[in-house]
Amino acid sequence: MPIPLSDPGIDRGLLREDVYRRLRDAIVDGTFAPGEQLKDLELAAWLGVSRTPVREALLRLAHSGLVLAQPGRSTVVSPLDVREVRDARDVVAAMHELAVREAVPVLTEADLATMRDANRRFAAAVQSGDVEQALLADDDLHGVLVTSAGNRALDRVLEQFTPTLRRAERLRFGSLRGRASITQHDELIRLCAAGDVERAAAVAYDTWHSLPSAEA
Template identity: 80%
Template sequence: MPVPATPPGVDRHLLRDDVYLRLRDAIVDGTFEPGEQLRDQEIAAWLGVSRTPVREALLRLAQGGLVLAQPGRSTIVSPLDAREVRDARDVVAAMHEVAVREAVPLLTEAEVAEMRDANVRFAAAVESGDVDAALRADGELHGVLVDVAGNRALERVLELFTPAVRRAERLRFESEAGRRSVAQHDELIRLCAAGETDRAAAVAYDTWHSLESTRE
C-alpha cells in the first residue's frame, strides 16, 4: 500500500530512534506490505522529518532483515522468507531462554502478577481476534522477564531480531495456535513463580521456537 496520506501527528523533532520505531511498527503491522518500495523522501514527508533519520532507520531495518536496501537501487520491504524467519526465531528463542534463567531468581511477586495480568489480556485479545492487542500483551508478558534479567546485550539482540519474528507471529495469533500460547504462558508463569528455573527456561524456549515459519 502507498505511504498513508494522513500524517501520524508526531513531533517534528523526532529522534532517529523514533523514526526507526515508526517504520519498524508500520512494517510489522502490515501498513507497509512485503515487496513494497520505500522512498525516503515520501517517508520523510509523512513523518515530518528530514531524509537523514529516515535513511538511518532504513539501514537499521536492513540489519534486522525487515527491508532490502541496495545502494543506488530501491529499498523494499522484505518478503516473508521462511528461512530468515526460522533463523530469527531460533535466535529470539535462545535469548528468551537466557532471559528466564537470569530473571527467575530475581522475580518478585509483583512481577509475576504483571505476567499473569498480561496473559489475561493476551487470552482476551486472541479470543476476540485482536491481533495487535495480542502482540502487545505477549510482548509485555515476556518483557517482564527481559527487564528483570537486565542483560543489555540480550536486549540489543532481541531488538534487532524480534520484529522479523513478530511479522510471522501475526499469522500465528490469527489461528488456533494463538490459543495454545495461552496455556504455554500459564505454564511459564507457574514455573517462574515456583522458582523452577530450568523448566521455565525450557518452556520459554519452546514457546518462541514453536512459531512456525510462514510459506514453508
C-alpha cells in the first residue's frame, strides 16, 4: 500500500529508536506489504524527520530480515519466508525458555497476577478475533518473564528476531489455532507459581516453537 497520508502523530524530535520501531511495526502489522518498495524520502516526510534516521532504521531492518536493501537501488519489504520464520521461531523459543529459567526464582505474586491478567485479556482478544489486542496481551504476559530475567543479551536477541515471528503470529492469532495458546499460558503461569523451573521452561519453549512456520 502507499505511504499513509495521515499524520502519524510523532514528535519531530523523534529519536532514532522511535523511527526504527515505527517502521518495524508498520511492516509487522501489514501497513507496508511484502514486496512494497520503501523510499527513504517518502518515509522521512511521513514521520516528519530527516532521511538519516530513516536510512539507519532501514539498515537495522535489513539486518533483522524485514527488508531487502540493495545499496544504490531499491529497498523493499521482505516476503514472509518459511525458512526465515522457522529460524526466528527456533531462536525466539530458546530465548523464552532461558527467560523462564532465570525469571521463575525471582517472580513475585504481583508478577504472577500481571501474567494472569494478561492471559485473560489474551483469551478475550483471541475469541473476539482482535489480533492486535491478542499480540499486545501476549507481549505483556511473556514480557513479565523477560523483564524479571534481567538478561540484556537475551533482550537484544529477542529484539532482533521477534518481529519476523510476529508477522507470522498475526495469522495464528487470527485463527482458531490461536486458542491453543490460552491453555499453554495457563499451564505456564501455574508452573511458574509452583516454582517448577524445568517444566515451566519446557512449556515456554513449546508455546513459541508451536507456531507453524508453514503458515508464513
